[in-house]
Amino acid sequence: MIAEGGLALLWLAASLSLLQLAAGWGALRPGGEQLRAVVRPLAVVQGLVVGLAFLALIWLFLRTDLSVKLVAANSHSLKPWLYKFAGAWGNHEGSMLLWVTVLAVAGGGVALFERRLRQDTLIATLAAQAAIGLGFYAFLLFASNPFTRLSPVPVEGNGLNPLLQDPGLAFHPPTLYFGYVGISIAFSFAVGALITRDVGPAFARAMRPWVLAAWIFLTLGITAGSYWAYYELGWGGWWFWDPVENASLMPWLAATALLHSVTVLATRAGLRAWTIMLAVVAFSMSMIGTFLVRSGILTSVHAFAVDPLRGSFILGLLTLYIGGALVLFALRVKTVKEGSTFEIVSREAALVINNLLLSVILGLVFIGTLYPLVTQAFGREISVGPPYFNAVAGPVALILVAVMVIGPMLRWRRDEAKALAGRISIPALISAASLLLVVLLAPGIGWLPLFGLALAPGIAAASVAPLWRRNLRRTPFFIWGMVIAHLGIAVSLAGMASESAFIQETLVAARPGQTVRVGAFDVHFDGLEPVVGPNWTAIEARLTARRGTGSPFAMRPQARLFSSPPTPTSESAIRTLWDGQLYIAIGNQDEQGRTQLRLWWKPFVTLIWLGGALIALGGLLALIGRVRRERRGRPEELEALAEAAA
């Protein structure tokens, strides 16, 4: 009955979203004022109902109800409960249900908590959100029903893809989805504001916390996904420019640009059309990412079930929503007043440059990701790979972070170039010194890591500069947020540059008893042991590593074989030290009794994810600051003054 109940709830939620769209439409027409009162409650109830449907699916997975097709295909009674739980979204149908759940819950959240937006704009926003929801409900109900029964009922399920049986991954997709789909709120806000011609600072201030929240989740999701790929895939890399990774990076780039342009709109009433455009692009990138992943038109290491019907369905939704929003944009945006002007040397100008550079990176990643499709249209299937992405996106990203040094130090509207030169002299000196230091101490490293290492300390110094001569206890949270997020970029950049410049790698076929050297470490191969887990067996290498005369520690990389479905995976052994990570993976055994060992010493690699966490923390602080300020109802003019005084 649970499955039927879930399906009924899903139909109910779909009907509610249709009602919400119709009521919103009616409420905005002349004479429809009495409908206004129902739109908010409808959005809240829709969120609750679809939330219940999602809980029903989780319940089915926890109980391993094998009469449900999805459970039988993706779960197994022997699986640890955490993975039964996570199995609910570790598959196509479940993840699409999660998608609409986040969509509806975010819409319900806006209906509950948004108090500052003009009422008609809010109603138009909720109607837009319902329109998006409706399409994805249709997709679920007609092409991806998660509650389909299976007859005859199998004795045992097929199991979950073992790569996904990892605690980190249990929560990686929901986090990413909160960001991915949460950004739909920005899209709906943009559509709503275009409909009611309400694009202005008040609208921007209302939209900002929602963009921030989605962006925090995206940042966390990407960071966690990168770490997961790093330790689970056993290739030792932290970013592969895989289409699925790019699908999460592209909305992040657009959302980051949006976060900065929305500040210009909120504070200085500028960049109106551009901000609307970015809001549309950000969610479009989420939908395109979903399409690329779900349709299987790009070859990726993340293999998902491919179904042409589903692909065409999502493509239809893409066309409808993106096309509709852009038609509305073209028709309405000229009625949007142009914002106030600013000088070349000003905070606004720096943010415009930030936006342009982020857009360029976004465009380059987009082209690189779709390149195989273009060539395929001419009968070939070719991927461009990391050499392309690193070569084109790397330099632009370095310019972007260099601009980041200057931006926060500029005043709004206009600033003096001379005064600016004084303010950036310290970070510039620090960067010059570290450039010199790196060139002297580590000659011959690539120029991307070289400039990364040179820029990182300067950016770190510049990012804390806004705190200079402030009373730290009275510094607004959103300033703290900016400082910590920018610091996170510097930390992450330092990690990436250090890892790619100083990585030490050893690949050997070793016999037990041998000692292998990697970097400053001596790793002794003690032997191989078979190990058995709840639903896997493994060959485990026992290794003892020590640096110089330091104390030895054990490393236990495994080559695992999961029983259902039978899949080999590599469980690398990672030892985190203060200055980097020792990373060991094992490969195959050969006829002569040798085992392939792949060892890396990765100096300061952890900074990459620490930086990512700092960026998300900065976003969280900014979000808290914005919400608290809103609660206090402090006039926004004061905010502008406070930022100008910074």
Next chain:
Amino acid sequence: MKRPILWVPLAVVAVILALFATALFFGPTDSTEKAVKSAMVGQPVPDFDLAPAVAGRPGLSSAALRQGRPHLVNVFASWCIPCRAEAAQLAELARRGVPIDAIAVRDRPEDLAAFLATYGDPFRAIGADLDRRVQMDIGSAGVPETFIVDGRGIIRHQHIGAITESDVPTIISAYEAAR
């Protein structure tokens, strides 16, 4: 319609969506379409001599391709994702007795070794093409591509993109024809 520039985003998106639709509906189809008419077919392989790409395996030179036996030459890279997808088909070809040599494009020995350890290693010789020069000379625009070279060093067949299961018979017959 007074400001045409406002319609540019819509036009751009229309092109992208059309591309998606093309890929979705006319995407990876049967192998005959993938076998493009290459200008290199019928031409002798250009002269080259590539150093070994991994330790313990010979490199690849054009002279080695002119010794009387036909060869498959696979242009690949460890960073190329379609190459992973085609590894199983190459293994199948090798199992059926087709000699396979490889040109590794812009690759590092340690990455290559890991790739071969993970995805299988059907190659007899692997030449390191660090600056893509040989890849360009032989008429390959990207990875993966596969050439069939006959015993006199003449290119007989060029396959662009990953070899899928349905391509295997085509490759086999092209190889048989080159004997």
